[in-house]
Amino acid sequence: MTMTDAEKMNLSNLLDSLVMAAVPKASKVPKYGGTLYTLKPDEKEGQFCGVFPYKAHVQLSFAQGSSLDDPDGLLEGGGKFRRHLTYKSLDDVDEKIVKRFCKAAIKL
Numbered sequence: 001m002t003m004t005d006a007e008k009m010n011l012s013n014l015l016d017s018l019v020m021a022a023v024p025k026a027s028k029v030p031k032y033g034g035t036l037y038t039l040k041p042d043e044k045e046g047q048f049c050g051v052f053p054y055k056a057h058v059q060l061s062f063a064q065g066s067s068l069d070d071p072d073g074l075l076e077g078g079g080k081f082r083r084h085l086t087y088k089s090l091d092d093v094d095e096k097i098v099k100r101f102c103k104a105a106i107k108l
Contacts, residue, residue, distance in 0.1 A: 001056055003088070008053040011087055015051045015060050018095055022102035023048075034059075039106060048105040060085045060098065064108040068101060075101075 003011075012035075019037050020026060026048075027041040033052060040046030045063070052059045062068060065075050065083025074097065075083035085101070087093055 001088070003053075003056060003058075007089070008058055011058040011090055011093070012051050012053055014090060014093055015058065015087070015098065018093070018098040019049060019051070019060075019102050022099040023106055026106075037102075048108070049102060057086045057088045060087070060101075062101060062105050064105065067108050068104050 036047040038047040061084040
């Protein structure tokens, strides 16, 4: 199922507001068709997460996701480091979970 551009925009905006609420000092860097969030804008690898719209979903990706505490097994992905949460609608977003992962990600 494909999402409309408006749905992707609304979802991306919601995730953006949650990331910024969790980490108010974060800087945004537009990259790879999405937005990267960093506390060290001058460092190439300083980003802790990113929001990326795709055809059928929007992803909240964590650069060091494999190191995050994930007792409920919510994070997806099998790469070396990155893990992500996938959202297909605004109803999928749990504000507490997004903020918890963002706050944990900046400590890594």
